[in-house]
Amino acid sequence: MRYDSFEIGFGNPFPRLQLLSVHHFVTGLGLSESKILVIAPVVLVGDQVVRxxxxxxxxxxxxxxxxxxxxxxxIEGRQINVLIKDPNVEERFVRVFDYPANAK
Structure with a gap:
């Protein structure tokens, strides 16, 4: 059987979010507990990421x-920037010369 993962990045909140709050957040997305095999924090400097x-x-x-x-x-009474992504897809940032940084 093949298992697959996704990551949720919560930025760099202070104080860090409790794992129980993260669990409630995920179940709030419609993911039932019976579908989860493992919840594991990813050790990064600064950012709080959970796989x-x-x-x-x-x-x-x-x-x-x-x-x-x-x-x-x-989450926990605070506005948190949350990034949900596939950990197998590498992100790349590209700077385009003479393109405004605030343009969307």
Whole structure:
């Protein structure tokens, strides 16, 4: 059986979010506890990232399609910038000469 994962980055909140709050956030996305195999913090300097490994790849795909990307959420009474992403896809940032930094 193949397992698949997705990551949720919560930026660099202070104080750091409790793992129970992270668990409630994920179940609030519509992911039932029975589909989760492992919840593991990813050790990074500064940022708080948690990796979720699910039993089925289809469940990971559904979460990424519905909730993937960056959005703000209220967690523990604070506005937190949350990034839900596939850990297997490497992010690259490109600077384009003479293009305004605030342009979308």
């Amino acid at each position: 979720f490994t699910l039993f089925k790849t289809a469940d990971v795909t559904a979460i990424l399609n519905q909730h993937g990307g960056a959005r703000q959420h209220r």
